[in-house]
Amino acid sequence: MARIELNGLTKKYGQVLAVQSIDLAIDDGEFVVFVGPSGCGKSTTLRMIAGLEDISNGVLRIAGETVNQREPKQRNVAMVFQNYAIYPHMTVGRNIGFGLYTSKLSKAEKQERILETARILGLEDLLDRRPAALSGGQRQRVAIGRAMVRDPVAFLFDEPLSNLDAQLRSAMRIEIKRLHQRLGTTVVYVTHDQVEAMTMADRIVVMRDGRILQVGTPVELYENPVDVFTARFIGSPAMNLVPGRIEDGVLALPGAKLSGIDASEMSGGDVLVGVRPHDLVISDGGGDGLAVSGLVTAAEPLGSETLVHLDIAGTEAIATAPGRVIPAVGSTVKAVAAPSSLYLFDAKTERALGRL
DSSP states (O other): OOOEEEEEEEEEETTEEEEEEEEEEEOTTOEEEEEOSTTSSHHHHHHHHHTSSOOSEEEEEETTEEOTTSOGGGTTEEEEOTTOOOOTTSOHHHHHHGGGTTSOOOHHHHHHHHHHHHHHTTOGGGTTOOGGGSOHHHHHHHHHHHHHTTOOSEEEEESTTTTSOHHHHHHHHHHHHHHHHHHOOEEEEEESOHHHHHHHOSEEEEEETTEEEEEEOHHHHHHSOSBHHHHHHSSSSOOEEEEEEEETTEEEOTTEEEESOOOTTSOOEEEEEEEOGGGSEEOSOOOSEEEEEEEEEEEEEOSSEEEEEEEETTEEEEEEEETTOOOOTTOEEEEEEOGGGOEEEETTTOBEEEEO
């Protein structure tokens, strides 16, 4: 295992700053996920850790040693790619053992390590097959096995599940998480899928435009986002945002009623009020909090619940209803949210102002 430290890490392509002076410490055995939209710099950061991209500025340390000038093979990290990158003409066993080709282990030791890796990954019955005879999930396990067999100090995953179908992605998430719990090796994982980030990470690093916006546990980011981007990126479906205004300590929202809410300590001006779809519930009930009336524009029955898309005074929002409740498109419904579920953001800077 190894601690990985990024100090002022920067990557420039000509005049373009792809990664802008980021600072981060990844502890021994920690599973850290970089998440963000395409082009945010997360894969570039991973490739700098791997040694596949030169570092324009800053310092990268692995296990306490500066590795800026070291070749990838000298860093003792293993990378698993999106497209598997396994050799089609080799058997599963030879693919797994490829990373041991230049090692000083004896032939027997190499074979023992290949067999142990295959056993851990459930590939022991497939060692003589070629990749063309494997499923997508099996190919990805072969790619992971080739990384594991070298016994690296850290695993680097670059969107390894994006080529798999939804059901297989879900299964592979659990497999990778269990593998990490078993091996205890440091993992740096890149994805654009926030569900992967939420379900797998010890900590999540949210990136945008080459910068780190927020670092925290999945619960910390979900409960206390620092800005609108993080609030909407973390959580599915995305957080609803309703424009409003605070004047003389009173919060006003178009097309909504507010009760039991004290905004007297908030500075005045235009704001965005955030509420997650699972906290905005279709109901005729009263009580304190936010109450809105909206026109149903679509309904998505999911079995256990129904996602109800609403038009609230020109603002699109999503509320939830019990699974057997499917409001008709074109009907008007009421939705309520408790005061404790509401977030407040500055409309201009989009920075969080706090919880209501």
